[in-house]
Amino acid sequence: MRLAIGGIDHALVLLLGARARFAVRAGRCKARAGRPLADPEREVRVRRRVDALAHRIGLPASTAEALVTLAIADARRAQGLDREPAIAAGPTAATVQPIAAVPPVAAHAPPTGSRHAMHSTPLPPQATNTLLRLVPPPRRWAPLLRALSPRLQQRLLERAMAAVLAAPVADGSLAFMEGRRLGIDVTDLDLHWVVELRDGRLQAGDAAPEASVRGTATDLLLLASRLEDADTLFFQRRLVLTGDVELGLTARNTLDRLPWESVPLALRIGLNRGARLARAARSARA
Ligand SMILES: C=C(O[C@@H]1C=C(C(=O)O)C=C[C@H]1O)C(=O)O
Numbered sequence: 069m070r071l072a073i074g075g076i077d078h079a080l081v082l083l084l085g086a087r088a089r090f091a092v093r094a095g096r097c098k099a100r101a102g103r104p105l106a107d108p109e110r111e112v113r114v115r116r117r118v119d120a121l122a123h124r125i126g127l128p129a130s131t132a133e134a135l136v137t138l139a140i141a142d143a144r145r146a147q148g149l150d151r152e153p154a155i156a157a158g159p160t161a162a163t164v165q166p167i168a169a170v171p172p173v174a175a176h177a178p179p180t181g182s183r184h185a186m187h188s189t190p191l192p193p194q195a196t197n198t199l200l201r202l203v204p205p206p207r208r209w210a211p212l213l214r215a216l217s218p219r220l221q222q223r224l225l226e227r228a229m230a231a232v233l234a235a236p237v238a239d240g241s242l243a244f245m246e247g248r249r250l251g252i253d254v255t256d257l258d259l260h261w262v263v264e265l266r267d268g269r270l271q272a273g274d275a276a277p278e279a280s281v282r283g284t285a286t287d288l289l290l291l292a293s294r295l296e297d298a299d300t301l302f303f304q305r306r307l308v309l310t311g312d313v314e315l316g317l318t319a320r321n322t323l324d325r326l327p328w329e330s331v332p333l334a335l336r337i338g339l340n341r342g343a344r345l346a347r348a349a350r351s352a353r354a
Pocket residue numbers: 090091094095105106107108110111114139140141143144147
């Protein structure tokens with residue numbers, strides 16, 4: 069339980085850090101657009117949404133209020149609005165405080181009509197790149213994932229495999245895996261899973277694997293989503309096969325031949341988006 073609690077604390081800090089960095093970017097956009105930095109109406113909307121969510125999940129309103137007050141105070145400070153922590157002044161300080169410190173507007177104000185550009189204009193590639201760099205890299209998320217018990221990780225893995233591989237398991241294409249153990253090592257997340265087909269069901273276990281595929285979360289996701297092909301990933305040694313090479317290669321070739329259409333559409337979309345985001349964030353950081 070304490071491991072899980074620690075993981076959640078870690079996530080809260082990561083998310084608050086990411087929120088403040090986004091706020092800094094929002095602040096620059098507002099300055100460029102000639103808009104005031106402080107936006108009390110937006111703050112009210114932010115608070116309302118948090119309040120509604122808290123209500124839905126049964127979190128005390130005062131807890132949600134304190135958290136969002138802290139987040140807004142932090143965002144305002146990160147933008148240079150309030151020098152002192154607004155939290156000290158009470159829960160609603162961030163909304164009711166007079167907005168004194170509106171920094172000077174950028175000299176090159178945009179032409180009129182672009183005041184609302186923040187919401188509608190697609191981001192230029194350079195801005196997208198900047199935003200992608202704000203996404204914490206996989207190794208930052210590792211302590212969080214490790215906070216899930218191995219048992220829970222295994223259950224989640226089994227459910228994911230059952231969804232993705234339902235068709236080949238049912239039609240017997242994975243029969244060669246019966247009683248065999250295949251490892252998946254996600255290096256940057258420090259996760260190690262072992263998969264076995266037992267009585268026609270893919271199960272995750274603890275026994276030593278006979279063969280393993282090793283790679284970063286992003287490369288494994290690129291393989292699973294078929295955005296990059298196995299040959300390229302193995303040839304460039306971004307994915308590495310160890311142990312019983314024959315078992316590993318058979319598994320790889322079978323998965324390669326699987327009809328992608330047999331994977332439920334929602335999952336294909338989810339895998340594709342996740343893999344694209346991970347790849348884009350990785351190249352933005354490079
Ligand atoms: C981050 C922004 O700047 C300020 C901080 C806000 C927040 O923390 O949610 C909301 C409005 C602004 O007063 C923003 O404009 O979105």
